[in-house]
Amino acid sequence: MTVSALSDRHDAESATPRQIDLRRGGRALAGSYLYEGDKLLTGWHSHDVHQIEYAMGGVVEVETRAGHYLLPPQQAAWLPVGLEHSATMNPDVKTIAVMFDPQLLPHAGNRARILAVSPLIREMMIYALRWPIDRRVGSREEEAIADGFFRTLAHLVADALDHEAPLNLPTSDHPIVAAAMAYTKEHLQSVSAEDVSRAVAVSERTLRRLFGDTLGISWRTYLLHARMLRAMALLALPETSVQDVSSAVGFDNLSSFTRAFAQFSGETPSSYRRRVKRVEEPTGRRRR
Template structure:
């Protein structure tokens, strides 16, 4: 439920997993006037998501003077501009380091209950080595990586209209709803219930 905003003229390279389906919408810079000059990660509301999918009906080289498509992309541009005001806090770092990369994969696959001991066992190193490698390779601790992974997964889950906050907290490894609410609010700048309401009613 996220999208990358890449402003016109910014040189970039994207790497996609083969099983991932992506949709790219290219805007005239005039349609998103405050897009800035850097790439950003945005939370995608159900409305923006459906409009992006619907935009596939028009080819990139669409005819000039098509008022329906002009109005459609103008509206989508306004919604994207609004979404840029709610930039997602971050995306998770990646690594080609054999130990750190494997530890990341294991952590993301077991967010609801993973421990440092389990990850260390899975990648065949000590907990001390795991902590040292994370901080040396990506500059943050494994525990911080785990928290960020849980928060980003929570944001993705809460984008579903029928997803509850308690259900989300449990899914990402929090036994206490109050602890989850504190962690999410610190990370995202708003409470999980507020985030859920804003995203699902946009």
């Protein structure tokens, strides 16, 4: 997700995926990166290291060939080495990323995941800011301390990979399904199956069959998940009310929205909003 300050903005927006050398030719076994900035589209890219990115504030959206992921505040995204992805850094984003040489997590899988990180992992990621990923390798003693720290963090992250949060939407190469998903996401406030069917020129019956056959879920389930993920992103923005968010994602009344949100996320919209707006202030190097 991190592209070295998303170092070369022009190149990062290229349509051709690139592999980014976050170590800038260095030999660090692991390291960190702090990003604060305005809205940014990274373009498709990959890394030569594993990456876990923790959202301190704001919302990040990540897309891979397999799905569309939402990274709300106080959650972490796992992106294994070599995974092609693109990211949208929404306004007021603040994230901490820790990168690991693949040898530190040799069995990390090959897909993106959103993790509910423990307080210990969060604090260790903040502490890791003293060792930037593009640092010059120091003395043998200094690097031994850093390597020991990151090996411990890598073990904790490996355990956390078994506890991912369902904060993603599927993607599809099927042209009708892809068009239907795009239309659904663009019209969450008032969309219906009839509207989508008309927009993609198929019957409602065909629409339901294609979603089931292609994605393994119904269009109605896709709609609900899209609404919940959009609601989580909106609730993290400044000056938003729960009522406004409820209306924006297509609910007729606040009580039905609250019930659906709680079933999806395990907490009410109000408690989620309070939690994600408690932004922590890490110490360390700040870069844009």
